[in-house]
Amino acid sequence: MGTLLFASFFSSPLWYYLLAIIAAALLIGFMLVSAIFSVWLERKVAGRIQDRLGPTRVGGKFGWLQTLADGMKLLVKEDIIPASADQMLFRVGPYIALAGSFTAFLALPFGNMLVGLDLNIAILFMLAVMSSEVFGIILIGYGSGSKWALFGGMREAAQMVSYEIPMAITVLVPVIVAGSMNLNEITLQQRGIWNWYLFHDPFTFCAFWTYFTCAMASCKRAPFDLAEAESELVAGFHTEYSGFRWLVIFMAEYGSMFAVSGIAAIMFLGGWSLGLPWELTDVFAGITGNATAGLWIGNLLNMVVFIGKCWFLVFVMMWVRWTLPRLRIDQVMMTCLKYLLPISCFLLIGVATWQLVLPPSVRTIAQLAIFGLTMLGLVLAILKLLATAKDVPGTGMPSMWQMTNVTGYQGAKQ
Amino acid sequence: MSPFTNLEPFLFWTIACITGGCAIACVVTHNIVRSATWLLFALAGTSGIFFLLGADLVGAIQLLVYVGGTMILVVFGVMLTAQGPFISMRTSSGEWAVSVAAGLLLLSVLSVAISKIGKPTPPSGSTVAQYAPKTTLAEGMTKEGETNEVASKSPYSMAIGQGFLGVGVGPAHKETVNGKETVVRASYLLPFEIVSVHLLVALIGAAYLARAKRRKEAAV
């Protein structure tokens, strides 16, 4: 059944304890680094989209140490618990949220069998633990003893609980195609870019977009960030938090962003697969003639590819966040219950029908057609982008792009 | 075979202590929100126990349904009915004493009963794999040239799913059908249907009960 990656090297039972600790440490370390990188990325992306520079001062050319500095600052900040707060709930809330988000990483395969816990029902497990994150949010909101936080928490809870349903259903669409809930298995079935489930049939194609929308909402990302709507609720559920606990809340948020992106990458975008029809670990095992070496080298590449895909999706979320305006809470709920939920149910039934009714030849043709059309659209979009990229986004206002001779801004054009 | 075989004692004791402790804390605390929080930990611990027992599907469902759904519901209930931010209704110590005494009595009786049953060891491998129906996907579910190895790797979830779809998955026992001895296995389509309908009815009933009503005073 499940195997720990390093199990092939060590046979002593004592190692299991050590290995478990190492694996957990690696994962939490990765999650931390990923969160730090994401925060930095978010600020840069926000800056670029809003026609400004973002962090520039700390740490070399792109201000890449900025988040680290912020983290340091947060760690040494005074830890304040409001008098009206429920001490215990106030303390425990952020950790529940973080635990929910972190536990999801446990089942997320970064490469071929490069996974903390190879579960048969990994995708269900991930959805389950990520759904417990919301409980932490509620406790944070309730335990703060503040109206802003309470409202934020309640909104958040309503929103996340609602969006979980279409999200889970859309995830089931590729599960039906794959016939497995094992993420490793699902990824291995998507070797070759045209075999990515995104292109498998019209329903999975639509399911991807639906899923991604739901995922953004359940990560309370804009335009669905009602829980922390600054104009209404100050900072929402984490209004009363500061210092390390605040940091934990944010780690949980960025962690779950990465996790849902990971699910999207695995379920629809071929996971760690580069898009070649061969599994890299097998390829390198063939080249080196050594299965273990192949596993190491191949998985190193796989990991880079997978993390790249996830960060790209995270980037898309940021892009959306800084592009679209925020919805009203009723609009958010309506979007979910009136549109996304029926759509996801339709997709689920549709894909089941597609699989059962159509002969394999037709399905293959449809798959190739969707792949071809998507690629064509992508190429056209890129061409269009290349054709227009020369033009400065002109608003008539002097902006960063035109400040050719301004000194002090390291990102400015020279 | 659980993935945790080698770690089982350590993990069991850890999780069991957390679960039991949280359950006790859940009983002891006066604050209802905290009680719910402790319950959450107890439930999460229970799901850990399920994972430990190799029932990962049940564990995941426990997390999804209980922790993700029921607990949210409970907390919503707490918040919707709370008059103050932290409500606690204290019970008299006499009642406490009686209840705890009765509880301890029950626990001791149960412990004795538990100690009286045999001590089976877990089977070395899954017997499901032996008698579970051939877990291949339906024709056309896979592309040409691909085997259906996927299915056989996960006997539990596959078998449970098939059981719910009406395939016989229970242990085989012989029965005389029309004068012929036949091997019969239990399947769970009917309970599944009943539960589905029950769930629907319960949801509609809950929605009906909980819908916003004007109070009597307001009507006058």
Added chain:
Amino acid sequence: MGTLHDHPFLWFVIATLLPLASFTYLLLVGGVRNFARARRNHPAADAVYQGLGGDQPGRRAAYVGMAAIFLAFVCSAMGYVTYFVEHHRVEHESERIAEENEKLDHDLKSLRRKGRHFKGAEAKENSAKIAEIRKQIKENQQTVHESEERLEHRWSGSLLWARVWSSSAADPGSGNTLRIGARIDHLSGLMFVMVTFVATLIHLFSSGYMSDELDKQVEDHQVHGEDGGHFRRRGRFGRFFLFLSLFCFSMLNLLLADNLFQIFVSWELVGICSFLLIGFYYERTSATNAANKAFITNRVGDAGFIIGLLIVWTYLGTFNFEEMFSRLRAPVDMHHGHVHAHGGHHKQAVTDLTHRFVKADATKDIEGGKEMTMKAANEAGQYVVIMPRPMGGDHEDEGHQHYNAGELVDAKDRPKVGEHGYMPYWMLVVAGLGIFLGCVGKSAQFPLQVWLPDAMEGPTPVSALIHAATMVAAGVYLVGRCYPLFAPETLLTIAYTGGITLFVAATIAIVATDIKKVLAYSTVSQLGYMMLGLGVGGWAAGLFHLVTHAFFKALLFLGSGSVIYGCHHEQDMRKMGGLFPKMKITAISMLMGVFAIAGIPLFSGWYSKDAVLANAFGFIREHPQHVLLFVLPLITAGITTFYMFRMWFMTFAGRPKDHHVYDHAHETPWMMTTPLVLLAILSVGVAWGNPPWDASNSFMETQILHHAQPESVEVDFHDEHHAAHAGHDFAGGLALVMVVIGFSFAASTYWFGFLDPNESKEMFSGVHRFLSHKWYFDEAYSALFVRPAMAAAGWARWFDTNVVDGLVNGVGKSGLAVSRVHGFFDRVIVDGLVNVVAKVWYAIGSWLRVFQTGYIRSYVLFLGMAAAGIWLLLWVLTMAPAAQP
């Protein structure tokens, strides 16, 4: 039943079901709407109610009904054209083969003649030739037979409807099933097209005429509330079209039916619909009275119908027309073309019994029946022989037997497979009269004509529908359908009934002042013509008049509706006059209708009325003692012209008599004038033939209805038809003279004013009173039936109150006394015991109540403690034996 391609009669089935679909749809929508309306306090129900139009009735019902009936028209027209072409082809083919066979027969005879002289090889060759020719003839006959069978198969079909009990175990197929079926011939096809067309136009007209009902609130000027104000109600636009659709469905089903029972069912449905529609304004007492009158009068007729049905079922064991006729009438001998009847002396050379009643006298009783002696054609007998039922399937030859006068036949009273049956001749006459009584009721013939004029209480389009296409046509249609069932005595009764009706109604129409009443009596009169025509053997003529009449009567009624609508519901002709310039389209189209009904040459009524008169003339030529049957219709032709022109002149010509009416009169909207124009065109041209001025050569009569005519008609009325053909021009000429006389009277009185109508009224005041009281029919019925029935009811009521109730009260009082005694026993002894028991339990309950705290928690605690206690107990019990030794 198969596909439309194999069974094109399904076009007609579809045409029949379309109005039913529309009815069902409207009924459901209306039902839901009313259901929701009653609950419109509830938001969901209110949404449904508002979604269905709310308080405002929509035009949707009209669109649905109109679409259904129009599609039905399209379907039936398509089906009828197909039928026409196919039938024509088959007929043409059989004629050709018949000629060929005649030639072959000729050859055969000559060969035989020659064959006598041949010997040896020549004789052999000759006989071989003879055999070949015989084979050829047989093959030809087979071809004709097959193509006719195929036609029959394509244009009829039936389904098992209900299984009644088996009449005898030995013969399980006999008379134990009711089938629902369809059979198309020229008559039903033509009627289909006519009915659906007229109904479509009436729907269109109604959607305009009934537009008052579209208001949220309709004020009924004829009904007064308790406060003296007018009655107000919601508009009933949808309901009108609901009933209209059902009406159309019933009528179409009646036309479609291939058996009497299905006709009876539709017949009753038609009756119900007429009841509903006549009583449409049911707040008006007059409307409800008229509806009741129509319904009850029809019930009288239907009682007769049921008697006829029972007799038919008893003796023939079937309701299917084809089977009934084939059992009552002698079959055709397929091998020789004729069944030879020997003996008997006839004027004509008609010596065969084909399609005649085979009569017989009983000679002696045998087991299970009688032994009959066959009679020759046209010879009287006490019994009618019922032909054996064919074996079906392979037994094609069954039923092709020779009947020889004086031959003995073993006959049971009901025919079994391969056996003869018999029925008393008078039973046959009674059955025919019974069925005809149904027709009398429905077609408003002489004793039962009273309901039709009162039916004017319904909205005018309904009158048009009843008078033109549906209800009254049903009676005439049924007479035509059941024609081979009628014995000569029955037919004579029909003829006389028609004759009396046409005269009586026409005389009443002279003095009627209500524009719709005039038309109503004219309808009754025209129906009399039809019945007369049918009764005197003019099968085609009577039904021909039915079709032409449908068009011009629909025209006239819709025209009158248009006038009434244009004059704001003024129906009295004495208040009209001079309306011609105000409503030209209505006036001209109505004039076309008047021409048609009066029998002006080249208008459709002329052809059909001439045909009826010619047949009557032919009949009296053969039977001079029945001269009245020609005189009455002839006189009435003049009267008809008079009162129809009187109506037109009073309405449209002359000077306006009531300025209030005149000033507000206006032409009606296109929805109402379009049907008028279409019907006017058809009233002129529907009966034209080639050339149009030949009255005896109408296409519809000679090319269509003659093909549908049952073979028995030609057999029974061969001589009469011959005489009618010869006297056609004579009869037509006489009628024309009468028309001219009638027209001149009308014109001089109401147009030129040479005669003062009031003066004539004074002069003939007795006659006028007699006529304006409608020959005192209502009064006579009231005295004969209504008042005795009322008196009987009063007596029954007295009996009920005094005797029956007295008995009941006596029983009640004695019961009361007994129960008092019983009560004492009950109170003291029984209750005493019960109370003691209750007190004991009460005491136990009050003690137990202490534990019932109402706290969930304590219950849980009890539960937990109890569980632990039980476990402990079990534990101790299991431990105890171990401790014992």
Added chain:
Amino acid sequence: MIGLEHYLFLGALLFVCGVVCMATKRNAIGVLIGVELVLNGANVNLVAFARYNPAFEIEGMIFSLLVIVLAAAEAAVALAIVLNFYNNHSTVDVDSAEELRG
């Protein structure tokens, strides 16, 4: 080595905690929490049996799944009742629900 009885004892503990919780909590939702604990105890038992008794291998899991689902339905209905109760009594103290007292 961990045996069946360990799991069963854990289940029994959860069960007893649930019973005590039901018996002591005056808050209606507290009672509901007790019920959930009781059901969890039962579930632990079922899954443990599924692990240790080959004949019960699938049944145990299926039963526990059904229990979970029904518990969710039960929680929804119970909470609806609690809300209704709150609407009518303005409290969730089950001691105030004593209309059924004899």
